[in-house]
Amino acid sequence: MTGGFPAIAWPTPGQWLMLAVGLTLLALAILKNYEPSLLLPIGFGCVLANLPLTGITDPEGLLGSLYQSGVLTEFFPLLIFIGIGAMIDFTPLLAMPRMALLGAAGQFGIFLTLLLAAALGFSLEESAAIGVIGAIDGPTSIFVASRLAPQLLSPIAVAAYSYMALVPVIQPPLMRLLTTRAERRIQMTYAPRPVSRLTRVLFPLLATIVAGLLVPTSLPLIGMLMLGNLMRESGVVDRLAKSAQNEMLNIVTLFLGLAIGGSMRADTFLQRQTLLVLALGLLAFAFDTVAGLLGGKLMCALSGRRLNPLIGAAGISAFPMAGRLAAQMAQDEDYQNFLLMHAMGANTAGQLGSVLAAGLLMGLVAVLG
Amino acid sequence: MILRIRAGDQWYEVEVEDLRQRPLRVHVAGRIFEVWPEEAALQPTTPTEPPATIRTPAAPAVRAPQPASTMPGEIRAPIPGVVVSVEVAPGARVESGQVLCVLEAMKMRNPIRASHAASVRAVHVQPEQVVKHGQLLVELDV
Numbered sequence: 001m002t003g004g005f006p007a008i009a010w011p012t013p014g015q016w017l018m019l020a021v022g023l024t025l026l027a028l029a030i031l032k033n034y035e036p037s038l039l040l041p042i043g044f045g046c047v048l049a050n051l052p053l054t055g056i057t058d059p060e061g062l063l064g065s066l067y068q069s070g071v072l073t074e075f076f077p078l079l080i081f082i083g084i085g086a087m088i089d090f091t092p093l094l095a096m097p098r099m100a101l102l103g104a105a106g107q108f109g110i111f112l113t114l115l116l117a118a119a120l121g122f123s124l125e126e127s128a129a130i131g132v133i134g135a136i137d138g139p140t141s142i143f144v145a146s147r148l149a150p151q152l153l154s155p156i157a158v159a160a161y162s163y164m165a166l167v168p169v170i171q172p173p174l175m176r177l178l179t180t181r182a183e184r185r186i187q188m189t190y191a192p193r194p195v196s197r198l199t200r201v202l203f204p205l206l207a208t209i210v211a212g213l214l215v216p217t218s219l220p221l222i223g224m225l226m227l228g229n230l231m232r233e234s235g236v237v238d239r240l241a242k243s244a245q246n247e248m249l250n251i252v253t254l255f256l257g258l259a260i261g262g263s264m265r266a267d268t269f270l271q272r273q274t275l276l277v278l279a280l281g282l283l284a285f286a287f288d289t290v291a292g293l294l295g296g297k298l299m300c301a302l303s304g305r306r307l308n309p310l311i312g313a314a315g316i317s318a319f320p321m322a323g324r325l326a327a328q329m330a331q332d333e334d335y336q337n338f339l340l341m342h343a344m345g346a347n348t349a350g351q352l353g354s355v356l357a358a359g360l361l362m363g364l365v366a367v368l369g
Numbered sequence: 370m371i372l373r374i375r376a377g378d379q380w381y382e383v384e385v386e387d388l389r390q391r392p393l394r395v396h397v398a399g400r401i402f403e404v405w406p407e408e409a410a411l412q413p414t415t416p417t418e419p420p421a422t423i424r425t426p427a428a429p430a431v432r433a434p435q436p437a438s439t440m441p442g443e444i445r446a447p448i449p450g451v452v453v454s455v456e457v458a459p460g461a462r463v464e465s466g467q468v469l470c471v472l473e474a475m476k477m478r479n480p481i482r483a484s485h486a487a488s489v490r491a492v493h494v495q496p497e498q499v500v501k502h503g504q505l506l507v508e509l510d511v
Contacts, residue, residue: 089475190448192502324477335466335482338447344475 014266015050022046022261028165035165038138041254042161045261056262063262066255071153071263074146076256077139078224083249084139084319084351085228086241090203092345095193098299099311099342103349105295106315107357109134109287114361117280124369125149128361130277133159134284135354136167137317142256143221144358148365154263155274159281161260167321170282171289171313175329178293179309183300184333186308188342197233204229211356217366218359225355288316292350308339314347317354323347442490444481444507446500450474454496457507461489469507470494481506 011019025043029036049057058064070076093099110131117127125148132144133156141160145153163170175184204226212219231241263269296312310329314322326343372383384396393404450472457469463483470492472479487509494506 190502192449320475320477323475327477327479331479335480336447336484338479340448340474340477340479 009053011050011052012266014270015052018050018264018266018269019047021264022050025162025261035161037250037253038161038257039165041257042158042261042264045258046264047261048258049262049265057265063259066259067263070252070255071142071157071259072146072150074143074220076252076259077142077146078220079252080139080249080256081221081224082228082231083244083246083252085204085225085230086232086245087249088225088229088232088319088348088351089344090229090348091195091200092341093348094195094199094203096342096345099345100349100352101299102292102295102312102315102346103351103353104315105298105312106288106292106317106346106350107135107353108291109284109289109316110354110357110361112287112291113280113284116283120276120280122276123149125365126152128365129156130280131284132156132354132358132361133163133277133281134288135317135350135357136160136164136285136288136322137319137351137354137358138164140221140317140354140358142260144362147362152273152277154260154269155277156281157260158264159278161257163281163285164318164321167318168325170285171322171325172329174286174289175293175310175313175326178290178297181333183297183305183309184330185337186300186305187334187337188306188308188311188339190338190341197235200233201230204233207352211359215356215359215363217362218355221355221358222352225351285316289313292316292346296346308337308342311339311343311346314343315350315353317347317350319347319351320344322350442487442509442511443505444469444484444509446472446502446504446506447481448472448474448479449502450479450500452494452496452498452500452506453478455492455494457489457492459489459491463487463489463509472500472506483509485509487511 022043022045025039025046028034029039029043045063048054049063055061056063059068113134114127114131117130118124122130129141129145129149129152132141135141138157138160142153142157145156149156208219208223208226211222228241228244231237231244292312292315293309294312295315296307296309299312300307300309308330310326314326316322323340323343323346326346327338327340330337330339370385370388372385374381374383381397386394386396395402395404451474453471453473455470457463457467463469463486465483465486467483468480469483469489470481472481490508490510492507494500500506
């Protein structure tokens, strides 16, 4: 397919296989309701990209130019971060700063996976990009991959976004395995601690400056995240903040999904590497979840069993799914236990943590590479 | 703590692991039972009383009042949010664990359930109402 047209307008076996993959993603979105806003455009893009003779994935084609102009330039993930920033309420984290520790604990899997990927023969850059999948933070994964390992961007993006849909499938068994029932039933009452408007407005500014100085490579991501958050918390640009977290986020997610789906071409996607990336990404996700849970258990013990370790699992990124899931798991054990605010504190910390970890990795690779 | 309980003519030695835990885990003659105290009255304030009834371990949860409650029967918002639906009307009979209303916070729907079987005395919220932490949602007869 590289250059020129195939002889007949009939899909190759590889294209048939990728058409089946695209249809499977569509089925998951439509029949199972798994993250449809992501999987539907990705699945459809995959179908489009694997019909022969269309030219749609060529650099001038629809999917090709979306990919070139939005994904490779990092625009789409960064624009999405403005929307996420406008959506995130950092109040639970600001009221409970110790949750930041869980957001750090949840990132250890990234580094473990990096070592494993390197041992399997991936380059340092590629290994770093694969490790970041573990945070289940799609935009960050794409940002890092487009910088460090553009040749792996497609499988990494597919892994990060499909695993986001699998948060409620993959995390609960690990959460049950690593916590006792008594721990899952630890009640954490919502204790509102007033967070002043000044704090909420200063936080995005300070976070941008501090992160920019400490981890310069994380600045594009954290800067856009905090721009969105400042729009939200300043209260002076409500219309912008609303558009960013609704219309803009939806539109960019649609384009990003299409572009990612469009990059799943049989000739480049069907390789042994892709399977390895998917497997390592899954492992990274599990490692991150385990690391977060162990962090939660440690804090549970240190707090005299007043902290429910389930919220540690929200310390990966996967905002806001992981936070909701932790709250849901606690509620399933005890319907009068409402952990949502605590889980969201850990989850927003995880969002920050994954961005900083990604920045650190990119800095490290630049130094070592 | 260890209690001695008489059932008919027989005395049992009953060990309770942690009185605040729900369900209570109770050791009787080498076996462990999970027990839900029936009513709110069973609080650590009356620690010497054994559970009023013993249910099967999987029995629906009957709970002590949640911390935000000030009076028995008052169901208060455990977290701030928006009421998306009210499932009961005043006068209705509710079972323990039945959904009274649904509170949405951070785009997650949280069912607020009855702490005990009762009839609904009053409903203080309506759909789309924004509620603060601890705000009274529903009153149940005690």
